[in-house]
Amino acid sequence: MTVATESPKTATQESKTSLVDMHWDPITRIVGSLGIYTKIDFGQRKVAQCWSTSSIFRGYSVFMKGKDPRDAHFITSRICGICGDNHCTCSVYAQNMAYGVQPPHLGEWIVNLGEAAEYMFDHNIFQENLVGVDFCEKMVRETNPGVWEKAVKTEAPHAAAHGYRTIGDIMKSLNPFEGEFYREALQMSRMTREMFCLMEGRHVHPSTLYPGGVGTVATIQVFTDYLTRLMRYVEFMKRVVPMHDDLFDFFYQALPGYEQVGRRRILLGCWGSFQDPEVCNFHYKDMTHWGRRMFVTPGIVVDGQLLTTDLVEINLGIRILLGSSFYEDWKGKEIFVKQDPLGNPVDERHPWNQHTLPKPQKRDFDGNYSWVMSPRWWDGKDHLALDTGGGPLARLWATALAGLVDIGYVKATGHSVEINFPKTAMKPPVTFEWKVPQWSNTIERNRARTYFQAYAAACALHFIEQALKEVRAGHTKTWETFTVSKDAISCGFTEAVRGVLSHHMVIRDGKIANYHPYPPTPWNANPRDVYGTPGPYEDAVQGCPIYEENPRDKFKGIDVMRTVRSFDPCLPCGVHMYLGGGKVLEQRHSPILPHNG
Amino acid sequence: MPRDPHDSVTRREKGGPQNVGKSVSGRGEDVVKKKGKEPGRYEVAEKGAGRPVGKSTLRDQTGVNPHRLTTAGSTDAPRGGGR
Numbered sequence: 001m002t003v004a005t006e007s008p009k010t011a012t013q014e015s016k017t018s019l020v021d022m023h024w025d026p027i028t029r030i031v032g033s034l035g036i037y038t039k040i041d042f043g044q045r046k047v048a049q050c051w052s053t054s055s056i057f058r059g060y061s062v063f064m065k066g067k068d069p070r071d072a073h074f075i076t077s078r079i080c081g082i083c084g085d086n087h088c089t090c091s092v093y094a095q096n097m098a099y100g101v102q103p104p105h106l107g108e109w110i111v112n113l114g115e116a117a118e119y120m121f122d123h124n125i126f127q128e129n130l131v132g133v134d135f136c137e138k139m140v141r142e143t144n145p146g147v148w149e150k151a152v153k154t155e156a157p158h159a160a161a162h163g164y165r166t167i168g169d170i171m172k173s174l175n176p177f178e179g180e181f182y183r184e185a186l187q188m189s190r191m192t193r194e195m196f197c198l199m200e201g202r203h204v205h206p207s208t209l210y211p212g213g214v215g216t217v218a219t220i221q222v223f224t225d226y227l228t229r230l231m232r233y234v235e236f237m238k239r240v241v242p243m244h245d246d247l248f249d250f251f252y253q254a255l256p257g258y259e260q261v262g263r264r265r266i267l268l269g270c271w272g273s274f275q276d277p278e279v280c281n282f283h284y285k286d287m288t289h290w291g292r293r294m295f296v297t298p299g300i301v302v303d304g305q306l307l308t309t310d311l312v313e314i315n316l317g318i319r320i321l322l323g324s325s326f327y328e329d330w331k332g333k334e335i336f337v338k339q340d341p342l343g344n345p346v347d348e349r350h351p352w353n354q355h356t357l358p359k360p361q362k363r364d365f366d367g368n369y370s371w372v373m374s375p376r377w378w379d380g381k382d383h384l385a386l387d388t389g390g391g392p393l394a395r396l397w398a399t400a401l402a403g404l405v406d407i408g409y410v411k412a413t414g415h416s417v418e419i420n421f422p423k424t425a426m427k428p429p430v431t432f433e434w435k436v437p438q439w440s441n442t443i444e445r446n447r448a449r450t451y452f453q454a455y456a457a458a459c460a461l462h463f464i465e466q467a468l469k470e471v472r473a474g475h476t477k478t479w480e481t482f483t484v485s486k487d488a489i490s491c492g493f494t495e496a497v498r499g500v501l502s503h504h505m506v507i508r509d510g511k512i513a514n515y516h517p518y519p520p521t522p523w524n525a526n527p528r529d530v531y532g533t534p535g536p537y538e539d540a541v542q543g544c545p546i547y548e549e550n551p552r553d554k555f556k557g558i559d560v561m562r563t564v565r566s567f568d569p570c571l572p573c574g575v576h577m578y579l580g581g582g583k584v585l586e587q588r589h590s591p592i593l594p595h596n597g
Numbered sequence: 598m599p600r601d602p603h604d605s606v607t608r609r610e611k612g613g614p615q616n617v618g619k620s621v622s623g624r625g626e627d628v629v630k631k632k633g634k635e636p637g638r639y640e641v642a643e644k645g646a647g648r649p650v651g652k653s654t655l656r657d658q659t660g661v662n663p664h665r666l667t668t669a670g671s672t673d674a675p676r677g678g679g680r
């Protein structure tokens with residue numbers, strides 16, 4: 001998929017300004033959809049410009065039209081081979097609202113347990129087996145030999161908790177395929193997938209999730225099978241959290257100023273996760289109330305301040321902008337929803353009213369260059385380019401500041417989140433505290449991921465206690481019947497592993513008239529919007545200082561890669577890079593057509 | 598680039614996305630409407646935010662010689678390993 005050739009225009013610019021084009025395309029986890037194009041100023045050791053592009057059009061919002069709404073969760077689950085269950089869950093929430101159905105408590109606890117297992121699984125495999133490689137011995141030796149020398153001499157402050165004496169030992173354990181911790185993490189990923197399958201039947205496209213509840217047969221055994229695995233994961237996290245704290249703190253210490261890598265203005269969005277069946281009735285008119293009772297609090301954090309935790313306000317502020325995307329504008333087209341069920345006006349640029357009009361064209365960085373649209377959040381003055389902080393950073397930040405969650409195992413204090421783990425096989429009870437950081441940057445996105453793994457595990461302990469209470473009381477009903485509304489509008493909000501996820505649906509005559517899923521990566525990977533505001537990847541990479549010690553001809557771009565990966569975008573496999581000297585590393589042509597669903 | 602008139606994404610008439618996708622499989626909701634509730638399940642009450650609470654008897658687990666409860670007053674929790 002990568003065509004790495006140097007344009008004459010670029011060559012001229014390069015000779016005059018010493019800017020060098022550096023391209024990574026594709027950076028992806030599923031299909032070759034994400035590319036990062038930069039101009040790096042080696043004189044000043046920083047990234048001068050960045051463009052984030054996506055070369056694959058998927059078109060779910062197009063072919064959802066006319067479908068039976070009861071199929072929505074099965075179809076939209078296939079959007080992604082990584083977080084399909086998050087889409088399935090979000091679609092089920094939207095359908096519950098449309099049909100006015102409330103699943104039994106037990107059904108909701110099972111969904112929560114499945115989603116908690118998904119967070120534990122996906123964050124673990126990404127953090128330890130993909131992000132970890134950027135911080136492993138081999139990578140650090142190749143990119144920053146000076147840092148490696150320091151690492152082997154630096155004692156790990158929490159060595160007693162995780163068992164690695166020096167930072168160098170931690171880095172060695174992260175070496176791909178041979179590192180001790182790398183291999184252990186793979187085993188943990190397998191186990192957490194088993195936990196997921198116990199609840200949702202199949203990973204990653206659940207077979208037992210429906211509107212109105214779940215088809216999982218709720219027995220004591222299925223929950224204890226989950227619990228025994230969960231307790232092993234809790235024990236694992238008691239080592240992982242202090243280990244990552246040591247590793248990430250070391251980078252700040254070894255590379256003064258490293259907090260500037262991947263730093264952008266604090267503009268974070270979280271749509272909340274884990275419903276509480278005590279208060280959640282899936283009615284739009286009550287969404288403010290039950291949204292605030294989610295076990296991960298929805299919220300928008302701007303410059304360190306929590307703007308809102310109101311899901312209705314969050315919903316109405318969403319705007320889908322164009323500007324650099326391969327679509328025709330839908331201005332003047334049919335408005336599906338003029339008012340929400342509370343009577344609030346709904347904007348033409350809101351997902352309920354979006355029309356998807358693909359217009360394939362050549363990529364042009366001075367014009368249109370991506371299939372991703374530019375989602376923004378309107379605060380009444382500006383279209384804010386929110387990011388998700390890779391998911392966990394926004395979740396923990398919003399939850400911490402809101403101070404609404406208190407279930408014993410986790411507690412939001414107003415400035416931090418406490419995670420309380422009980423005694424496990426080999427370790428005593430442990431409390432971790434994630435404190436609101438100073439910056440929204442590469443290291444803090446990665447640190448938050450580890451803490452959120454612990455947060456999800458702690459929530460799962462609460463959910464399983466509640467589920468077992470239901471079963472022990474004989475309340476084994478897991479689903480409720482419903483009738484499909486002839487006409488309805490609805491929305492679902494949750495958190496995909498890597499951040500905000502919403503599904504907006506309009507039903508007419510019992511069929512889907514409009515359906516728009518908005519996953520996290522469009523929020524993070526979008527191009528410059530109609531006002532010229534860059535998307536979060538672009539914003540975080542532009543101006544990023546270069547700490548890598550390699551000269552230009554051996555440049556790996558590790559600081560840029562760490563930054564992009566901190567948002568948890570995609571697998572880095574198949575990444576090809578164009579070096580400034582003009583050497584074509586590899587040229588490939590993909591048979592994927594632009595209209596492929 | 599002009600649109601391909603035969604492309605299913607942009608077609609508006611028959612064959613376009615608005616005109617396909619009718620489900621062919623049977624629907625659980627329809628079956629319940631026709632046949633009524635499954636044997637061995639009964640409603641109890643509502644709890645929390647209007648959420649239904651239901652229990653099941655051992656008849657729910659098997660249609661063949663369902664056992665009686667061995668301990669009086671115990672719950673009819675399904676056996677492990679599913680049905």
